Every structure is written in C-alpha cells, then in structure tokens.
Amino acid sequence: MRILTALVMAAACALVLVPFAGIISTSLAPSDQVTRSGxxxxxxxxISLDAYRSVLSGGVVTRALLVSIGVTVVxxxxxxxxxxxxxxxxxxxxxxxxTAVVTLILLSxxxxxxxxxxxxxxxxxxxxxxxxxxxxxxxxxAFNVIVMRAFFLGLPGExxxxxxxxxxxxxxxxxxxxxxxxxxxxxxVGLFYAVGYWNAFFTALLYLDDAARWPLQxxxxxxxxxxxxxxAADLGIDRLPAQPSLQMAILVTSVVPILCIxxxxxxxxxxxxxTGAVKG
Amino acid sequence: MSRQATAATRRxxxxxxxxxxxxxxxxxLPGLALLLAFQYYPLLGNVIAFKDYLPFLGVWxxxxxxxxxxxxxxxxxxxxxxxxxNTLLITLVQTVVAFPVPxxxxxxxxxxxxxxxxxxxxxxxxxxxxxxxxxxxxxFQQFLGxxxxxxxxxxxxxxxxxxxxxxxxxxxxxxxxQVTWKDAGWAMILFLAALSRxxxxxxxxxxxxxxxxxxxxxxxxxxxxxxxxVLLLILKLGDSLSVGFEQLILQQAAVGLDAAEVLDTYVxxxxxxxxxxxxxxxxxxxxxxxxxxxxxxxNKVAHLFGEDGVYKR
Numbered sequence: 056m057r058i059l060t061a062l063v064m065a066a067a068c069a070l071v072l073v074p075f076a077g078i079i080s081t082s083l084a085p086s087d088q089v090t091r092s093g094x095x096x097x098x099x100x101x102i103s104l105d106a107y108r109s110v111l112s113g114g115v116v117t118r119a120l121l122v123s124i125g126v127t128v129v130x131x132x133x134x135x136x137x138x139x140x141x142x143x144x145x146x147x148x149x150x151x152x153x154t155a156v157v158t159l160i161l162l163s164x165x166x167x168x169x170x171x172x173x174x175x176x177x178x179x180x181x182x183x184x185x186x187x188x189x190x191x192x193x194x195x196x197a198f199n200v201i202v203m204r205a206f207f208l209g210l211p212g213e214x215x216x217x218x219x220x221x222x223x224x225x226x227x228x229x230x231x232x233x234x235x236x237x238x239x240x241x242x243x244v245g246l247f248y249a250v251g252y253w254n255a256f257f258t259a260l261l262y263l264d265d266a267a268r269w270p271l272q273x274x275x276x277x278x279x280x281x282x283x284x285x286x287a288a289d290l291g292i293d294r295l296p297a298q299p300s301l302q303m304a305i306l307v308t309s310v311v312p313i314l315c316i317x318x319x320x321x322x323x324x325x326x327x328x329x330t331g332a333v334k335g
Numbered sequence: 336m337s338r339q340a341t342a343a344t345r346r347x348x349x350x351x352x353x354x355x356x357x358x359x360x361x362x363x364l365p366g367l368a369l370l371l372a373f374q375y376y377p378l379l380g381n382v383i384a385f386k387d388y389l390p391f392l393g394v395w396x397x398x399x400x401x402x403x404x405x406x407x408x409x410x411x412x413x414x415x416x417x418x419x420x421n422t423l424l425i426t427l428v429q430t431v432v433a434f435p436v437p438x439x440x441x442x443x444x445x446x447x448x449x450x451x452x453x454x455x456x457x458x459x460x461x462x463x464x465x466x467x468x469x470x471x472x473x474x475f476q477q478f479l480g481x482x483x484x485x486x487x488x489x490x491x492x493x494x495x496x497x498x499x500x501x502x503x504x505x506x507x508x509x510x511x512x513q514v515t516w517k518d519a520g521w522a523m524i525l526f527l528a529a530l531s532r533x534x535x536x537x538x539x540x541x542x543x544x545x546x547x548x549x550x551x552x553x554x555x556x557x558x559x560x561x562x563x564x565v566l567l568l569i570l571k572l573g574d575s576l577s578v579g580f581e582q583l584i585l586q587q588a589a590v591g592l593d594a595a596e597v598l599d600t601y602v603x604x605x606x607x608x609x610x611x612x613x614x615x616x617x618x619x620x621x622x623x624x625x626x627x628x629x630x631x632x633x634n635k636v637a638h639l640f641g642e643d644g645v646y647k648r
Contacts, residue, residue: 163370169381174607225358280473
C-alpha cells in the first residue's frame with residue numbers, strides 16, 4: 056500500500072516536471088537536432104542560445120515581453136495599493152458607511168457582469184486598445200480585498216488604539232503600523248496579482264484589436280498554439296533557427312518569471328494565509 | 336483608562352474626528368470607483384439585452400426591443416442549443432472525473448511519512464496552477480499534437496500516430512486531462528487543510544478499538560472532508576454554465592464549433608466577433624441569473640442537511 060502511494064506520487068510529480076524539462080531542453084538544443092527530431096528534444100546534444108537570441112533581438116516577441124512586464128509591474132502596484140487602502144478602511148470599526156461598502160464588495164462576488172456589458176463599459180470609458188484596459192477592469196479583486204481585510208481585522212487593536220490616542224491619524228496608522236505588520240500577507244496578495252497580470256489573456260483578447268500592443272500571452276497563442284511561422288522580419292534578424300526552437304524559447308520566456316517568483320509564493324502556502332481566509 | 340487617555344478622548348472633538356473619518360473615506364474612493372465602474376456599471380449595462388445595440392448611439396440611447404433578443408433562447412436556436420449541451424456535458428464529465436482527483440492526491444500525500452518529501456511534492460504539484468491557459472494548451476500540443484513528442488516517437492518506431500489534438504471525438508477527454516493537470520494539485524491544498532484539522536486522537540482511539548485502515552478512512556477521514564466537499568460542489572454548481580473560456584477559445588479553431596462551442600465562447604463569437612450584441616448579452620444575462628439561483632438554492636439544500644455551505648445561516 057505504502058509503495059503504491061509513493062509510486063502514484065512519483066508519477067504525478069513526473070507528469071508535472073517532464074513537460075518543463077522538455078520545453079527547456081528543446082529551447083536550448085541546436086537547431087539542426089530539433090529539425091532532425093521534428094520537434095521536441097529531450098536531451099540536447101549541445102547547448103545553443105540561438106533561439107533566445109533571435110526571440111529577444113528586438114522583434115514582435117521582445118516588444119510583447121516588454122508590454123507584459125510593464126502591465127505586470129504597473130498593474131500589481133495599482134492593484135495592491137487600491138486593495139490595501141480599501142481593505143484597511145473597511146477594517147476600521149469607526150468608519151462611516153462601513154457595512155454598505157463591505158456589502159458592495161461581497162455582492163460583486165455573487166453578481167458578476169457578463170462579457171458583453173463589460174466590453175461595452177470599457178468602450179464607454181474610451182479604453183478600447185489602451186494599456187489601461189489591461190489593468191483597470193481587473194485591478195480590484197474582491198476576493199483579495201476580503202483576504203486582506205480579514206488580515207487587518209486580526210491585527211492587535213491595542214497597538215492602533217494607542218497610536219490614535221497619541222494623535223496619529225489614519226494615514227500614519229496605516230503606513231507605520233498596519234502595513235509593516237502585514238508584509239507576508241502583502242507579498243502573497245501582490246504575487247497573486249502579478250501572476251494574474253502576467254498570465255492575462257482574456258482582457259487582451261477582448262480589449263486590444265491592435266496587434267502591435269499585444270502582450271506575451273497573445274503572441275504565444277499566435278505563434279505557438281496556432282503555429283503561425285515566425286519570419287526573420289518579425290524578429291528583426293537575418294538567420295532563422297528552426298520553428299520548434301523558437302516556439303520553445305517563447306514558451307520558456309513566458310514561464311521563467313513564474314518559476315522565479317514561485318519559491319517566494321509557495322513559502323507562504325504553508326502559513327495558511329490563503330486557506331484560512333477561504334474557510335473563514 | 337488613564338487620565339491621559341480620557342484627556343485624549345476629550346481632545347478628539349468633532350472636527351478632529353471628521354478629519355480622521357475623511358481620510359478613511361478617501362482611502363475607499365479608488366477601490367469604490369473601480370468597483371462601480373467595472374462591476375456595477377456593467378451590471379446596469381445588462382439593459383442591452385432588451386435593446387437593439389447601435390454602436391453610434393451607445394448602450395443608453397439604443398432603442399428598446401422588448402424580449403426580441405431572447406428569441407434564440409426561447410425557440411432553441413441550434414447554435415445556442417449546441418453550446419448549452421456542450422457546456423453541460425463538459426461540466427458533468429469534469430465534475431465526475433476531475434473533481435475526485437485532488438481528494439485522492441491529498442489522501443495519498445497525507446499517507447507519506449517524511450515531512451520533507453511531502454513539502455517537495457506539494458511544491459511540484461501546485462506549480463501548474465500558476466501557468467496561463469495559453470501555456471498549458473501549448474504544452475499539451477507539444478506533447479500530444481500531430482508533430483508532438485509522442486507521435487514523433489511512434490512514427491520513428493514505425494507505429495501509427497494517434498490523433499488527439501484537434502480530434503472532436505476525444506475533445507472532452509483532452510479538456511478534462513488539461514484541467515486535471517493544471518489544477519488538481521492546487522485544489523488539493525483545501526483538502527489538505529481540512530485533513531490537518533481532523534483530531535489525531537480520533538485515529539488513535541479507532542486504532543485502539545481495532546478499526547482497520549479502511550474503516551478509519553470511511554468513518555473519520557471522509558466525514559472530516561464533507562464540509563469542504565459540499566462547499567466546493569456548491570461553487571462548482573454555480574459555475575456549471577461557465578467552462579474555461581480561455582481553454583476553449585484557444586482550441587476551438589482546431590476542433591471545430593460542433594464540439595468546442597460552449598456558452599461563453601458563443602457569447603464571444605456571436606456578440607463581440609459577430610456583432611449580435613443584444614442576443615449575446617441576453618444569453619449572458621440568463622446565464623448569470625441561473626448561476627446565482629443555482630448557488631443560492633444549493634446553499635439552501637446544504638443548510639437543510641446541516642452543512643455550512645458558502646455562507647452560514
């Protein structure tokens with residue numbers, strides 16, 4: 056029984072890890088080996104960075120990468136500050152209109168607007184084809200606000216009360232007491248927002264018609280999922296590596312940031328920041 | 336309360352309190368603005384379901400047409416019915432096949448002895464949840480596609496390739512495999528939390544009484560998971576009319592609309608791509624209302640059976 060369990064777990068882990076190994080080794084394999092194998096290569100004969108050099112030399116993929124980085128950085132900053140302010144204010148017991156605001160937040164989880172009205176609203180605000188359309192409509196996650204509010208409610212009341220008595224205003228209590236005490240929570244929520252912006256496909260598909268503004272996920276769809284061939288002109292280079300090498304290099308480029316922040320993310324899973332809020 | 340504190344309370348006169356209150360109100364403004372603009376304003380925009388949307392007039396000035404936009408729903412338009420049936424079928428298969436996987440994974444993981452191994456396995460299995468659908472679909476293609484790793488290997492060893500990607504007959508199986516690969520590990524986290532809350536003394540007492548491992552599983556472990564299972568099934572039911580828009584839209588071209596059109600992609604293809612704004616909004620509106628009704632009634636049923644559900648009574 057115990058051996059069977061261990062085998063099942065090992066198989067599950069292999070199912071997750073092998074695809075990563077496959078795309079990474081193909082992206083690093085020399086172009087002629089990739090052509091010979093007709094696609095995926097599990098063990099590269101030698102290491103070649105040609106595919107990455109082509110993809111990152113200033114063509115469509117590079118531009119999309121920069122768009123994705125910009126949207127992720129700006130979006131996360133906006134989301135985190137707006138959510139923290141809202142969560143903090145609604146966690147203060149003496150706030151006027153607190154119940155009404157909290158009800159609005161909770162009801163937005165139950166009543167989600169459909170795709171058409173959302174699109175028409177973004178259009179009404181004149182945001183179609185703007186980078187703001189990739190940020191503002193998804194900037195506030197009611198779920199994240201509730202998680203953050205639960206955390207602020209759990210902060211020791213004596214500390215904030217003492218600060219108020221000493222004449223601190225709410226801005227000072229927020230920035231000097233509440234935020235420093237919530238670093239771990241802010242890190243987790245921030246990383247979740249960041250992953251969301253990085254992976255965003257729906258908002259870009261819906262609100263951007265102009266291919267020149269595409270983020271990485273739409274470039275991935277066009278050249279990797281739909282397998283449209285990348286030309287040398289698209290990439291701004293003369294010599295083109297094999298298409299599968301390029302595809303894998305784009306895939307790896309879009310996965311690497313997730314892999315980089317993942318250790319920071321997963322360190323907090325065990326602490327129950329998320330599961331506690333989900334159950335509570 | 337010390338004398339200082341009383342003095343401080345007295346010092347916080349009305350203007351001072353208003354100033355303090357002002358700051359809190361100010362804090363909520365950016366968040367409220369986003370909530371109103373992108374959640375509540377579009378909710379009002381659902382009136383478009385009862386109008387003939389003319390882009391140059393906008394949502395509010397377009398003419399009213401009563402229930403005309405609901406005609407495809409009422410008359411059972413074949414394209415709409417196809418999308419509805421596909422949605423229900425995919426939800427059903429995914430609930431039956433994919434839902435139990437994380438429970439089994441959590442039980443298996445819990446049976447591992449070493450804490451370190453447990454942590455490593457958890458970290459690996461959570462990872463795919465953080466990848467986008469574009470990446471997941473691309474990975475599946477690279478392995479199972481016509482020129483993917485498996486078919487290349489089959490061809491190299493003189494065997495016939497298997498037609499998986501782009502084959503309507505196995506499309507639901509493929510979707511379910513993708514959902515499982517991406518999210519089964521992550522879904523495990525909630526079951527692990529529930530398992531860790533089960534009192535260890537129950538198992539000790541059962542072991543003393545001579546209960547076998549199977550009986551312990553049946554009488555202690557599974558009842559301990561009931562609350563979270565009910566909660567997740569309610570949420571799943573409320574979502575039963577939405578099956579992964581991104582996952583479907585990415586693979587639709589290869590498989591064809593007969594097998595790969597679901598309600599959300601119907602709304603997109605018919606409305607945003609096809610220009611039938613009112614009809615699509617009508618489908619979206621009915622779908623939203625049905626979802627809310629399903630969650631509320633499932634919650635009611637859960638309460639009748641003494642479970643907490645999504646919210647408490």
